């Protein structure tokens with residue numbers, strides 16, 4: 228059984244990926260600094276898979292502790308690296324926190340593994356690297372654009388660091404997954420998204436409004452050049468996204484990759500407007516959502532959805548859940564966590 232290190236494995240996408248890794252027969256060790264996650268997530272993972280993953284509380288900014296961790300665990304075959312901060316607004320206010328949390332830590336991890344004979348590395352990247360792409364759907368060949376925020380910049384720089392390092396580190400093989408907009412929760416509702424404070428993302432804001440935690444959803448602009456005037460995104464079920472990590476990891480472990488640094492878009496290929504997401508929510512929850520149209524939010528791109536041809540054909544992965552299924556799972560999760568609080 229191959230041992231896989233999942234950094235940030237108690238977070239939203241990390242925890243769903245741990246479940247899929249264990250289901251696929253991998254042994255998992257999680258490190259997490261608990262900055263935006265709870266140890267209770269281990270119970271959720273265990274209740275789904277029947278296996279409690281090994282866990283060490285570790286902050287990758289602590290270089291000495293990170294070095295000791297890698298000295299102690301020399302049998303790691305692959306790393307899925309989620310540990311990072313992800314709030315766009317916060318990154319504008321505190322850029323150095325983002326460069327330290329997302330970049331310095333990546334460098335520290337790579338320093339520990341660069342001489343290893345064979346190591347697979349999956350990086351959490353984002354469609355944010357494309358900015359407002361000229362052509363829809365967005366393929367991996369679309370040019371990288373000047374980042375809107377330090378957060379977005381850390382994803383671009385992270386990819387460059389990995390690409391440069393994979394060129395000289397013979398054993399290091401990397402796949403960078405550029406996520407579109409992950410939403411939803413595991414069907415068991417044992418794990419899901421746990422936003423810290425007021426959610427910045429659309430779907431948790433919708434479910435928190437419906438449950439009564441927020442008064443009203445503000446829809447940021449309906450004067451965009453789209454069919455209904457609201458922005459278009461590619462909302463992907465988090466379980467579909469989690470499965471893409473396992474497939475990408477196997478590609479590296481089975482040495483099926485073509486180069487030591489590969490990039491794949493991970494989305495559904497379908498764009499949905501903000502109003503379509505609200506309609507989907509109203510359909511699956513059978514209730515009206517209290518929302519109003521307000522001004523545009525600064526920094527929002529008009530439209531972003533994936534060309535998934537490369538992931539479908541080369542990776543052999545395809546998203547299977549519909550928007551309604553993802554919204555229903557998000558709603559069931561919201562209802563469950565408010566009941567048990």
Ligand code: UD1
Pocket residue numbers: 313315316353354355379408427428429430432444445446447448457458459460501524525526527528
């Ligand atoms: C945002 C980030 C992106 C990051 C991703 C991580 C920005 C500009 N982009 O993506 O870099 O990778 O989160 O999860 O912050 N909306 C509303 N009302 C709300 C919240 C959102 O109308 O209260 C709209 C937004 O205008 C947007 C859509 O919903 O059109 C999706 O927004 P969001 O969930 O924040 O995702 P992104 O902005 O696509």
